[in-house]
Amino acid sequence: MPNQTSRNATLPDAITKPSAWLGTDMARNPAAWIYKLSVNDVRDLEAAATHFQSLGVDVGEISEETFPLTTFGEHISKLKQTLLSGVGLEVLCGLPIENYSQAFVATIFCGIGAHIGSARSQNAEGHILGHVRDIGADANDPNSRIYQTCERQSFHTDSADVVGLLCIREAKEGGKSLHVSAESIYNRMKQECPDLLEVLFDPIATDRRGEIPQGANPYMEIPVLSWHEGYLTVFYQRQYIDSAQRFEGVMRLTPLHIEALNMFDTLANDSQLCFGIQLQPGDMQFIYNHSQLHDRTGFLDWPEPSHRRHLMRLWLSIAGDRPLPECFKERYGSIEIGNRGGIVTNRTRLHAPLD
Numbered sequence: 438m439p440n441q442t443s444r445n446a447t448l449p450d451a452i453t454k455p456s457a458w459l460g461t462d463m464a465r466n467p468a469a470w471i472y473k474l475s476v477n478d479v480r481d482l483e484a485a486a487t488h489f490q491s492l493g494v495d496v497g498e499i500s501e502e503t504f505p506l507t508t509f510g511e512h513i514s515k516l517k518q519t520l521l522s523g524v525g526l527e528v529l530c531g532l533p534i535e536n537y538s539q540a541f542v543a544t545i546f547c548g549i550g551a552h553i554g555s556a557r558s559q560n561a562e563g564h565i566l567g568h569v570r571d572i573g574a575d576a577n578d579p580n581s582r583i584y585q586t587c588e589r590q591s592f593h594t595d596s597a598d599v600v601g602l603l604c605i606r607e608a609k610e611g612g613k614s615l616h617v618s619a620e621s622i623y624n625r626m627k628q629e630c631p632d633l634l635e636v637l638f639d640p641i642a643t644d645r646r647g648e649i650p651q652g653a654n655p656y657m658e659i660p661v662l663s664w665h666e667g668y669l670t671v672f673y674q675r676q677y678i679d680s681a682q683r684f685e686g687v688m689r690l691t692p693l694h695i696e697a698l699n700m701f702d703t704l705a706n707d708s709q710l711c712f713g714i715q716l717q718p719g720d721m722q723f724i725y726n727h728s729q730l731h732d733r734t735g736f737l738d739w740p741e742p743s744h745r746r747h748l749m750r751l752w753l754s755i756a757g758d759r760p761l762p763e764c765f766k767e768r769y770g771s772i773e774i775g776n777r778g779g780i781v782t783n784r785t786r787l788h789a790p791l792d
Contacts (some may be wrong), residue, residue: 448627448664451627452623452624452629454522454749456620457621458524458526460616460710460711461708463711463712464712468518469524470524470527471527471528471530472516472528472529476712479531481509482506482532482545482549485506485545485548486504486545486548489507490540490541496566497556499550500551503549504547510552516553519547520599520724521755521758525729526719526722526723526731527723528714529784530717532545532603532719533606535719542605543566546566546749547565547751549553550601550753553753553755554753555758556752557754558752566751568748568750569602569727569749569750571749588611589660591674591676592617592673592675592704592705592706593675594672595752596752597752597777597779598753598754598758599724600751600776601722601757602614602722602724602748602749606718607715607746608745612735612746613733614715614722614731614732615728615734615736616712616714616724616729616732617706617710617711617712618728619662619728622701622705623662626700626701630700631698632707633696636693636694636697637660637697637698638660639660639694640659641659641678642656642676642682643674643677643678644658644680646677648662653767655698658764659672659765659768661673663761663762664760665717666760666761668759669728670727670728670765671730705732707775716748727759752778754774754775754777754779756774760774
């Protein structure tokens with residue numbers, strides 16, 4: 438049935454927030470979303486990581502107090518505002534990871550994350566530090582996670598307020614990081630095809646890919662777009678929407694839904710709306726999932742296992758964030774601000790594997 442809260446809401450003719458950017462403008466103005474770490478920033482991060490490691494505590498238990506920052510803490514405050522009320526993404530460049538062990542890199546990344554928000558579980562095993570790489574998973578298997586393949590991911594959101602990625606190694610070819618504003622897609626659809634835009638506010642089934650909370654369906658029904666308390670919030674993974682149609686009893690996609698989803702995908706890939714960046718080793722990318730979608734192009738990896746593409750990932754819940762509609766409880770369990778997001782099942786135990 439339609440999402441009554443969204444369908445009956447008065448939708449704006451256009452969203453004019455900083456997060457409703459055009460990719461062409463972002464590509465021309467990298468200063469809006471790239472921050473180059475200074476020598477002092479790096480020293481501050483290294484000192485905090487050294488302090489944390491001296492405590493002998495698992496990196497999964499890192500906190501603001503155990504990862505104490507001085508000068509760089511000021512920038513993290515600005516970064517949070519960039520995510521919540523600015524353009525919605527930032528890339529930190531210049532961490533010299535070639536000088537560090539993998540444990541030291543993970544400590545810095547998780548420490549920055551702890552200052553941004555609380556870490557959330559990224560899978561049924563309770564990993565709060567994820568590892569994005571091709572493990573040979575079959576992209577056509579409806580129980581596979583797309584990030585564990587070398588295929589194009591397609592534009593999507595992750596199941597948390599903020600997703601962070603740190604590049605450890607690049608692929609031999611490809612693997613470019615892509616970005617698009619959901620608010621800019623909304624603006625174009627509102628102008629050009631408002632009838633298709635309207636159906637994106639209907640609940641649409643998304644496959645849980647086998648990571649099912651106790652008592653829940655193997656799919657969730659959350660609209661692609663929700664309008665709630667003055668915010669447009671996006672929730673999207675097209676492959677998982679398509680594969681959810683395999684389940685008995687699931688709400689079936691109508692031809693109009695499919696047309697709307699296809700238009701959403703077309704606009705996400707529009708060269709005026711989206712832009713990309715090739716992350717370098719040591720680059721950290723933070724994305725606000727409620728207004729932004731991200732993607733990764735397919736890639737050709739190195740034959741040597743030690744050289745293959747590898748990114749670390751964090752899912753974070755951030756204090757002071759927007760309210761979410763009730764339907765997000767299907768994914769998050771709780772929609773409590775600062776304590777929501779992630780994947781939790783009856784076998785989940787939070788920890789941070791270093792590899």
